[in-house]
Amino acid sequence: MRVVDLIxxxxxxxxxxxxxxxxxxxxYTKGEIEDYQMSAWLMAVCFQGLSNRETAYxxxxxxxxxxxxxxxxxxxxIADKHSTGGVGDKVTLVLxxxxxxxxxxxxxxxxxxxxxxxxxxxxxxxIPGFRxxxxxxxxxxxxxxxxxxxxxxxxxxxxxDGKIYALRDVSATVDNKSLICASVVSKKIASGATSIVLDVxxxxxxxxxxxxxxxxxxDLMIETGKLLNKKIDVVVSSMEQPLGYxxxxxxxxxxxxxxxxxxxxxxxxxxxxxLAIKTIMNCRKAxxxxxxxxxxxxxIENKSALNKLKQIIQAQSGxxxxxxxxxxxxxxxxxxxxxxxxxxxxxxxxxLDIANAAKLLGxxxxxxxxxxxxxxxxxxxxxxSDKVLKDETILELYHNDIKKEKLEDxxxxxxxxxxxxDSKVEPPVLIYK
Numbered sequence: 001m002r003v004v005d006l007i008x009x010x011x012x013x014x015x016x017x018x019x020x021x022x023x024x025x026x027x028y029t030k031g032e033i034e035d036y037q038m039s040a041w042l043m044a045v046c047f048q049g050l051s052n053r054e055t056a057y058x059x060x061x062x063x064x065x066x067x068x069x070x071x072x073x074x075x076x077x078i079a080d081k082h083s084t085g086g087v088g089d090k091v092t093l094v095l096x097x098x099x100x101x102x103x104x105x106x107x108x109x110x111x112x113x114x115x116x117x118x119x120x121x122x123x124x125x126x127i128p129g130f131r132x133x134x135x136x137x138x139x140x141x142x143x144x145x146x147x148x149x150x151x152x153x154x155x156x157x158x159x160x161d162g163k164i165y166a167l168r169d170v171s172a173t174v175d176n177k178s179l180i181c182a183s184v185v186s187k188k189i190a191s192g193a194t195s196i197v198l199d200v201x202x203x204x205x206x207x208x209x210x211x212x213x214x215x216x217x218x219d220l221m222i223e224t225g226k227l228l229n230k231k232i233d234v235v236v237s238s239m240e241q242p243l244g245y246x247x248x249x250x251x252x253x254x255x256x257x258x259x260x261x262x263x264x265x266x267x268x269x270x271x272x273x274x275l276a277i278k279t280i281m282n283c284r285k286a287x288x289x290x291x292x293x294x295x296x297x298x299x300i301e302n303k304s305a306l307n308k309l310k311q312i313i314q315a316q317s318g319x320x321x322x323x324x325x326x327x328x329x330x331x332x333x334x335x336x337x338x339x340x341x342x343x344x345x346x347x348x349x350x351x352l353d354i355a356n357a358a359k360l361l362g363x364x365x366x367x368x369x370x371x372x373x374x375x376x377x378x379x380x381x382x383x384x385s386d387k388v389l390k391d392e393t394i395l396e397l398y399h400n401d402i403k404k405e406k407l408e409d410x411x412x413x414x415x416x417x418x419x420x421x422d423s424k425v426e427p428p429v430l431i432y433k
Contacts, residue, residue: 010044018057025061029160042173050178056227062186065160069192077283080193087205087351088242093256097308100148101299108150126250126374130318157190195282205351206239233278236432241349244268248363248377250329260306330375332398340388344420353417360410361399385427
């Protein structure tokens with residue numbers, strides 16, 4: 001087989017065999033195919049697409065490129081969820097303790113954020129002492145002992161995807177649904193999950209901008225799972241406004257703790273509940289949706305989910321006192337209030353603008369290796385359809401010492417993120433499908 005022939009074949013829109021996909025992935029991972037050749041093939045894929053079978057072949061090839069975790073000695077059901085990324089998306093931090101409190105084993109491998117704010121791993125690192133890098137045996141033992149662990153992605157899991165993703169990032173080949181699907185689904189399969197629930201975000205604060213594109217990606221993920229004998233559920237949810245009331249690492253962990261204490265925003269509760277119910281049903285823990293909802297509400301009310309979060313923090317060397325003492329978190333020493341210039345109703349709260357403001361304040365990173373400020377972020381006081389009075393605070397911006405130009409840009413961006421109408425508007429649909 002020659003790489004140039006496979007590039008030509010895809011350029012002509014022809015379908016690859018499994019052997020051809022494996023040849024490309026395996027040899028690129030070993031360094032025997034040049035970056036420029038793989039870039040050419042990826043670009044051909046973006047123009048010509050991959051069939052469902054090709055997408056499944058690529059997914060499996062990514063899985064086979066590295067370690068595959070095996071939890072069969074612990075349980076028949078191992079839960080995992082993944083979000084395609086959003087603003088203020090802290091669902092993992094509340095969902096995993098809820099599932100563990102319901103005796104559902106949850107193995108969560110997460111990443112760092114690149115862009116607006118930190119990823120789940122960055123958020124957890126805002127807890128003093130929290131250790132995010134668990135070896136495979138540590139990960140396994142923690143799941144066995146307390147039913148949950150949240151760890152950073154092992155470099156030995158799907159290394160082919162890691163290498164190809166880095167190339168996609170610099171060759172304008174990120175936004176192909178088959179490549180996205182293979183990247184996401186391969187990591188879930190390699191991490192040993194048997195119940196896979198995917199949250200595909202759509203809107204201004206998401207990578208995917210239209211419901212149609214999100215539905216297509218969700219359908220492809222489900223079909224890829226079927227072809228690989230894995231059951232995958234997908235929820236398509238809105239990211240037109242931030243999820244919950246906080247954007248920024250320390251603030252999102254604090255909001256997650258409050259959630260498990262029973263103090264939560266409706267949107268964060270609704271999406272968490274939807275993902276939890278799907279997982280509970282997949283793991284045969286409830287007879288129907290009503291019973292599954294009651295189970296979720298009960299572990300929040302009786303604080304067993306909160307106690308499970310304490311166990312996770314303690315097991316991973318974090319300071320469990322943060323549960324009751326939020327002063328242990330790093331919080332920006334400077335606060336700026338963005339106020340309403342008239343009375344009315346919030347008609348727009350653009351997630352992307354809030355995200356960009358948080359990033360300018362120091363909550364995100366431009367490239368891998370950049371440091372982030374755990375204490376930077378945005379607290380949202382009003383959301384779409386909420387009534388607001390003149391001079392009432394809508395947003396609070398937190399930062400430490402940043403350049404004057406960045407601060408001015410953050411304030412300008414935050415002010416442009418919302419609009420106020422005289423009449424009330426309905427909040428956006430949260431779950432599309």
